[in-house]
Amino acid sequence: MATFNVTLKADLKRGSFYWVTTVDAASEEEAIVSAEHLFLAEMENAQDWAFSDSNVEEL
Secondary structure, eight states, X not given: OEEEEEEEEEEETTEEEEEEEEEXXXXXXXXHHHHHHHHHHHXXXXXXXXXXXXXXXXX
């Protein structure tokens, strides 16, 4: 088993959402599935979220 840093990206109607997490898994495919499951668990507490970082660029 290895530790993986996983970044998932979802393209939404009004922007993109990135989920970054660290998981222990036997393969990259298993790491992706584990990261997806952790994200779904966090969705249950979305009302508690607060953004902690931002980057703004004028176009």
